[in-house]
Amino acid sequence: MRHDLVLRVIAKLMMPFTLLFALYVQFHGDFGPGGGFQAGVIAAAMVILYALIYGLDQARKALPDWLVETMLAGGVLLYAGVGMAGLMLGGNFLDYFVLHADPVQGQHRGIFWVEAGVAVTVSGVMLKIFYMFAGRGRDPE
Amino acid sequence: MSLALHLPALQVVIPLISAPLAVLVRRGGWAFLIVTAASWAALAAAIALWLATADGATISYALGNWPPPWGIEYRVDRLSSFVLLLVSATAAIVLPYARASIEREIPHAQHYLFYAMFALCLTGLLGIAITGDAFNAFVFLEISSLSGYVLIALGRDRRALVAAYQYLIMGSIGATFFVIGVGLLYLMTGTLNLADMAERIGAIRESRSVLAALAFLTVGISLKLALFPLHQWLPNAYTYAPSVVTAFLAATATKVSIYLLIRFYYSVFGESFVFQKLPLPEIMLVMSIAAMFVASLVAAFQNDLKRLLAYSSVSQIGYITLGLSYDTVNGLTASLVHMFNHAVTKGGLFLFVGCAVAVAGGSSLARLSGLARVMPLTSFGIVLGGLSLIGVPGTCGFIGKWYLILAALEKGQWGLAMAVVTSSLLAVAYVWRFVETAYFREPHASLAGRKEAPPALLAPALLLAGAMLYFGLETSVSLGSAAGAAVMLMAVGK
Amino acid sequence: MNFGSHFSYAMTVFLMMAGLFVVIARGNLIKQLVGLGILQTSVYLLYIAPGKLIGGTAPIISAQFQIYSNPLPHVLILTAIVVGVATLALGLALVVRIRETYDTIEEDEILARDHGEPAHDGA
Numbered sequence: 177m178r179h180d181l182v183l184r185v186i187a188k189l190m191m192p193f194t195l196l197f198a199l200y201v202q203f204h205g206d207f208g209p210g211g212g213f214q215a216g217v218i219a220a221a222m223v224i225l226y227a228l229i230y231g232l233d234q235a236r237k238a239l240p241d242w243l244v245e246t247m248l249a250g251g252v253l254l255y256a257g258v259g260m261a262g263l264m265l266g267g268n269f270l271d272y273f274v275l276h277a278d279p280v281q282g283q284h285r286g287i288f289w290v291e292a293g294v295a296v297t298v299s300g301v302m303l304k305i306f307y308m309f310a311g312r313g314r315d316p317e
Numbered sequence: 318m319s320l321a322l323h324l325p326a327l328q329v330v331i332p333l334i335s336a337p338l339a340v341l342v343r344r345g346g347w348a349f350l351i352v353t354a355a356s357w358a359a360l361a362a363a364i365a366l367w368l369a370t371a372d373g374a375t376i377s378y379a380l381g382n383w384p385p386p387w388g389i390e391y392r393v394d395r396l397s398s399f400v401l402l403l404v405s406a407t408a409a410i411v412l413p414y415a416r417a418s419i420e421r422e423i424p425h426a427q428h429y430l431f432y433a434m435f436a437l438c439l440t441g442l443l444g445i446a447i448t449g450d451a452f453n454a455f456v457f458l459e460i461s462s463l464s465g466y467v468l469i470a471l472g473r474d475r476r477a478l479v480a481a482y483q484y485l486i487m488g489s490i491g492a493t494f495f496v497i498g499v500g501l502l503y504l505m506t507g508t509l510n511l512a513d514m515a516e517r518i519g520a521i522r523e524s525r526s527v528l529a530a531l532a533f534l535t536v537g538i539s540l541k542l543a544l545f546p547l548h549q550w551l552p553n554a555y556t557y558a559p560s561v562v563t564a565f566l567a568a569t570a571t572k573v574s575i576y577l578l579i580r581f582y583y584s585v586f587g588e589s590f591v592f593q594k595l596p597l598p599e600i601m602l603v604m605s606i607a608a609m610f611v612a613s614l615v616a617a618f619q620n621d622l623k624r625l626l627a628y629s630s631v632s633q634i635g636y637i638t639l640g641l642s643y644d645t646v647n648g649l650t651a652s653l654v655h656m657f658n659h660a661v662t663k664g665g666l667f668l669f670v671g672c673a674v675a676v677a678g679g680s681s682l683a684r685l686s687g688l689a690r691v692m693p694l695t696s697f698g699i700v701l702g703g704l705s706l707i708g709v710p711g712t713c714g715f716i717g718k719w720y721l722i723l724a725a726l727e728k729g730q731w732g733l734a735m736a737v738v739t740s741s742l743l744a745v746a747y748v749w750r751f752v753e754t755a756y757f758r759e760p761h762a763s764l765a766g767r768k769e770a771p772p773a774l775l776a777p778a779l780l781l782a783g784a785m786l787y788f789g790l791e792t793s794v795s796l797g798s799a800a801g802a803a804v805m806l807m808a809v810g811k
Numbered sequence: 812m813n814f815g816s817h818f819s820y821a822m823t824v825f826l827m828m829a830g831l832f833v834v835i836a837r838g839n840l841i842k843q844l845v846g847l848g849i850l851q852t853s854v855y856l857l858y859i860a861p862g863k864l865i866g867g868t869a870p871i872i873s874a875q876f877q878i879y880s881n882p883l884p885h886v887l888i889l890t891a892i893v894v895g896v897a898t899l900a901l902g903l904a905l906v907v908r909i910r911e912t913y914d915t916i917e918e919d920e921i922l923a924r925d926h927g928e929p930a931h932d933g934a
Binding site for chain 1: 323326327330333334336337338340341343378379380381382
């Protein structure tokens with residue numbers, strides 16, 4: 177789709193808003209519907225849109241495979257790390273109460289980082305799946 | 318922070334963390350070190366938990382400090398610590414073997430992903446055994462199954478793909494049935510905590526929804542544990558998976574499903590309800606007998622050693638469920654101890670077969686003819702495992718069958734005792750097929766000039782061969798735990 | 812106790828049977844996966860529908876409300892959906908590779924192509 181000017185311009189215009197929406201869903205997840213899972217999918221959808229319009233190779237240049245793999249592993253590690261932090265601070269595994277002097281604040285802090293981990297992993301996984309399926313048949317095995 | 322207090326969480330979390338770390342390092346060697354270290358740490362945790370629960374104590378761990386029944390509870394008792402020990406010990410022994418084995422069977426670039434998947438599978442299996450929450454058990458079941466499908470699909474043969482796909486379909490149907498059963502129980506009791514569920518279910522046991530839940534759970538888990546008519550996925554999956562994957566899954570995946578079934582029957586629904594009010598023991602008896610005979614017969618006609626042993630697994634699972642259907646302490650003990658001993662036997666056998674495949678290039682019996690002259694140790698190991706499958710005294714397979722016969726006689730069921738003995742004779746038939754090819758035939762052309770498998774492959778296999786003999790003679794660990802768990806389950810289930 | 816209040820259960824059973832039928836009766840691998848998806852969807856409905864109480868509100872404690880809907884099934888089903896997505900992705904990935912090696916996604920044709928090959932020797 178190298179010459180479809182309308183598509184290329186509109187896609188580029190939409191991207192920052194998609195990302196902003198993802199961040200809104202991510203951070204508003206504390207107060208309303210939303211959270212890391214949804215935000216991760218929306219953020220990944222942005223990259224997938226980019227890949228559809230500008231081609232898979234361009235998307236892979238922007239977000240290379242190693243970065244995607246790091247994302248999907250790093251998010252899980254962040255999640256587990258929050259769990260271990262609770263353990264280190266004297267609580268049980270995944271204990272958010274001990275993450276802050278005030279237990280309610282602790283819950284807030286815990287879920288914040290956990291959701292961040294979820295978002296990173298989910299967008300990593302979605303992109304990995306997309307890259308794998310879309311790249312099938314082009315990659316030299 | 319006292320480490321001992323957090324062992325139930327660490328038991329699952331350590332293998333879980335090793336999986337993303339293995340992906341991050343992106344190198345087969347490092348991934349191998351990380352996952353192996355994690356599996357050894359998991360083994361240490363399992364041993365500590367096993368010791369802590371040996372006196373019949375129950376350890377409860379509230380994840381996130383949300384007290385049960387609101388939060389997810391990890392609950393370790395004699396039964397779960399026994400299964401944890403089995404799974405983590407198998408992983409700890411199999412992983413060193415994996416390095417040399419996948420070198421030959423899986424492309425180099427995929428090694429770190431193999432270890433990540435292996436760690437996830439281990440996490441799932443340990444999680445099923447340790448969790449006290451019904452839905453959490455479903456999630457762990459799917460973690461272990463999904464990673465299991467991937468591991469099977471890594472086999473070199475293109476049929477591995479079809480085998481993995483068929484396993485995925487059957488396994489997903491099983492898991493969906495399981496989650497339907499859990500859902501119905503949740504609707505009826507309003508809780509997901511197994512202990513809490515057991516308390517609340519008392520008054521409404523007879524309601525149709527609970528009966529439907531029991532039926533869904535039974536069929537769903539039976540698919541996962543390959544109870545006789547639902548075993549269709551197993552032979553292909555075991556045959557075409559990489560050797561080390563076959564060994565690990567054969568030793569653990571079906572066993573953990575059996576644990577889950579026992580957990581629901583005894584700790585949730587209650588023994589008196591499941592086994593005395595419902596015709597379940599009769600159904601299970603028929604399935605088990607059919608498995609013991611039909612699968613053994615089919616095994617005797619296979620031309621591929623891996624497939625032969627896969628069918629033998631189906632028949633051995635028949636013995637385990639046969640013990641369940643007796644509904645006595647001795648019967649349950651027989652089930653549990655046979656579950657453990659069969660895991661040791663089949664794990665060891667598939668490791669030896671892996672050695673043979675590494676040298677001979679295939680596992681068809683034709684290719685393995687004359688194997689004993691080229692690979693005496695491997696052949697001896699396979700024969701030893703075969704003897705254990707038959708149930709020869711001195712090997713660990715004997716203990717379970719002995720208790721099965723004892724339990725049958727205790728109930729005055731001479732016919733069942735005879736059935737156990739007769740079906741063991743069928744095992745002689747299929748084991749003999751290997752003995753005949755390996756010892757009494759001229760070596761196959763592809764074996765010319767070959768030598769015994771390298772020590773890296775042989776050592777873990779020999780270790781399990783030693784375990785087959787050890788648990789056949791010294792039974793305090795296996796039989797002691799099984800009997801203790803059986804007494805506990807029967808007492809709770811009343 | 813009328814059909815109306817049990818509508819969601821009727822739909823659950825319908826979807827469950829439809830999904831199971833498609834999985835079992837179809838030889839096309841993609842169609843089997845579709846059936847599996849429908850089967851799993853029926854479970855989502857089984858959990859979610861009873862969580863909603865008629866007249867119930869979001870479970871945030873307030874003096875104004877007495878009846879609350881149960882939020883827990885949503886959390887459970889979010890997890891189950893993730894599991895379903897993972898299953899579907901893995902299943903499709905396997906189908907893609909099967910298509911590449913066998914050049915077909917019909918079960919009987921795949922079996923026919925493997926027929927007669929020596930067991931596990933070509934490896």
